[in-house]
Amino acid sequence: AHTSGKTLRVAVIPGDGIGQEVMPEGIACLKAAAKRYDIDIQLDEKFQDWATCDRYVKEGSMLPENWKETLQQYDSIYFGAVGDPARVPDHISLWGSLIQFRREFDQYISLRPCRLMPGIKCPLADKKVGDIDFWVVRENTEGEYSSIGGKMFPGTDREFVVQDTIMTRHGVDRVLKYAFDLAQKRPRKKLTSATKSNGISISMPYWDERVKEMHQQYPDVEVDKYHIDILTAFFVLRPEAFDVVVGSNLFGDILSDLGPACTGSIGVAPSGNINPEGRFPSLFEPVHGSAPDIAGKGIANPIGAIWAGQMMLMHYGYKEAADKMMEAIEVALEKGGPNVITPDLGGKGDCAGLGGHIAKLIETL
Ligand code: ATP
Ligand code: MG
Numbered sequence: 001a002h003t004s005g006k007t008l009r010v011a012v013i014p015g016d017g018i019g020q021e022v023m024p025e026g027i028a029c030l031k032a033a034a035k036r037y038d039i040d041i042q043l044d045e046k047f048q049d050w051a052t053c054d055r056y057v058k059e060g061s062m063l064p065e066n067w068k069e070t071l072q073q074y075d076s077i078y079f080g081a082v083g084d085p086a087r088v089p090d091h092i093s094l095w096g097s098l099i100q101f102r103r104e105f106d107q108y109i110s111l112r113p114c115r116l117m118p119g120i121k122c123p124l125a126d127k128k129v130g131d132i133d134f135w136v137v138r139e140n141t142e143g144e145y146s147s148i149g150g151k152m153f154p155g156t157d158r159e160f161v162v163q164d165t166i167m168t169r170h171g172v173d174r175v176l177k178y179a180f181d182l183a184q185k186r187p188r189k190k191l192t193s194a195t196k197s198n199g200i201s202i203s204m205p206y207w208d209e210r211v212k213e214m215h216q217q218y219p220d221v222e223v224d225k226y227h228i229d230i231l232t233a234f235f236v237l238r239p240e241a242f243d244v245v246v247g248s249n250l251f252g253d254i255l256s257d258l259g260p261a262c263t264g265s266i267g268v269a270p271s272g273n274i275n276p277e278g279r280f281p282s283l284f285e286p287v288h289g290s291a292p293d294i295a296g297k298g299i300a301n302p303i304g305a306i307w308a309g310q311m312m313l314m315h316y317g318y319k320e321a322a323d324k325m326m327e328a329i330e331v332a333l334e335k336g337g338p339n340v341i342t343p344d345l346g347g348k349g350d351c352a353g354l355g356g357h358i359a360k361l362i363e364t365l
Helices: 019-037 053-059 067-071 090-095 098-104 169-185 203-215 228-237 249-261 303-315 319-335 351-364
Strands: 008-015 041-044 076-081 109-115 133-139 149-152 160-163 190-195 222-227 244-247 270-274 282-286
Touching (some): 008 019, 019 076, 019 351, 053 090, 067 098, 076 303, 090 098, 098 282, 109 249, 109 303, 133 169, 133 249, 169 190, 169 244, 190 203, 190 228, 203 222, 222 228, 228 249, 270 303, 282 303, 303 351, 319 351
Parallel strands (some): 008 041, 008 076, 133 244, 190 222
Antiparallel strands (some): 109 133, 109 270, 149 160, 270 282
């Protein structure tokens, strides 16, 4: 947690497309919360062209050369979106920005809430608010996404490829520790581990073994494990069963897209890329991307960005302010009405209108 009494220093990087539209709303909401709860927060907005495809087209890189030293001076990065596939291929824009941050700042936790919100039509049948409320914790640095391997005998009939999975004790234990800590803080104290030790016969049994070992330090947390195939089915069939779900890089990737998808709108969900020890800045962003199809129209839903700001305050220990932001989001969704709610949720409101409405609720609720 953040040392209180210290300024919370945040680098704001809105990026591409609707990132530029939703982030001002997120900032307005953070400022409203900071004012009401007297939080000493500095939102530095001088990074307007960082991580933009405009910059890439002009300068040949997504970020300036000294990006690491510069961002290193902040506690946190508040990020919008990146990508403009019509001009710059996604692998260039993404690898030149977010992936760099993740790697260089050792953001080894990817954290996503999966929570059914009021006023949103759930794609799963018969689910009510309260039925879906869990977190997905994904290992973000190793596992299946290693670049170790290669192709042999290319072009011949003996051709084959190999790609290794890396699981270090350090890497597995630190993500499990984060997930156990999170589960322990929640009322249900339940942790579900994603595995596939019946098919992947070396790395996944190792993962299971580390879960078992770590569990000894958290005797009050209830642990279960599911193979990834049935686990994805249960996300859809019985999401009530979950509280905190932890997975390797690949399984966590799948679950952290599926989880929010089970709760409705892509415009609403947030995400954190976290370096829990605070040795490097953590990053908070909406789950959605730059959405070129609606960029510039002013109709993007700003809630993903606002909720990401809420997650950031929670992460640094400003619970009261974070709870108020959450309440404001819920009230806006439930009672805002069709003139306030954005078109992705069936309303005819716009980005600035919904953002302003939520900022006002944070001040007054
Ligand atoms: P990425 O490449 O990062 O996945 P993308 O821009 O291709 O990004 P997303 O932004 O994830 O795709 O979203 C897909 C579609 O969902 C968008 O094209 C848009 O129509 C819709 N969408 C996404 N975010 C929002 C939002 N905040 N408000 C309204 N609609 C959204
Ligand atoms: Mg895309």
